[in-house]
Amino acid sequence: MSSLAKPRLTQDTWIDAGLDALAEHGPEALKAEPLARRLGTTKGSFYWHFKDVPDFHRALLGRWEAAAQPALPSGSAVIQLRELAQALATADHSEPAIRAWGRSNAQAKAALKRLDMARLELLEDLLAQVGIGNPEMARILYATALGMRGMESDAPGPDAMGTLVDLVLALR
Incomplete structure (x- = not known):
């Protein structure tokens, strides 16, 4: 042996x-x-x-869906919003593949839908807490974060999301 x-x-x-x-x-x-x-x-x-x-x-x-649920740091709604947006722009290595799989697999599509809804609700809630009630702003932030994931490694990273959040907050 x-x-x-x-x-x-x-x-x-x-x-x-x-x-x-x-x-x-x-x-x-x-x-x-x-x-x-x-x-x-x-x-x-x-x-x-x-x-x-x-x-x-x-x-x-x-397991992937549970791990992909956003966790909020402590702090003000502004800090939470900024950090959440930055975290959403940083994909785990499997999320892009699960998103691609979701185009042809009903289980993956349903998991993505639940995750996207949870993330959007969290963004909407944080935006409302800082005085931005337009739910489209949550969709814009989320879509931008997802889009940044697909960019090359030398492209703007999650810090760019913090800059976008700062810009949104300046417009309120």
Whole structure:
């Protein structure tokens, strides 16, 4: 018996591998066989942890959606708004791939819709707290943040979102 036994795989291990594979190769990589190859194991291990591939997709999207929910820092509404806008402009590595997957997968589309609504409601609430009641401003800030994620790495980063928030606040 080798002292270098492989660590046991967990659902989280499979989900982490799935998020990485999705970001690198797209939704076709979210099947049992390619994921098992990626982890150097068998499909049996996949089916030990998940009933089937749709069950895996539900677990992956559920964990991603929970992790992607915005967390507000402490401080005034202005500080929270500025930091939220900056955080929204910084994507985790899998969100762009999940957004692309959502164009052809109903589960991913539904998760994105719930997340987008939660983020927009939070932006609307913070904007209302600072005296800006037009809900379109939340949509503009959110769309700008999502657009900045797709820009090249040498393009303006999340600090540009802080500047945009400052501009919006100056117009009230």
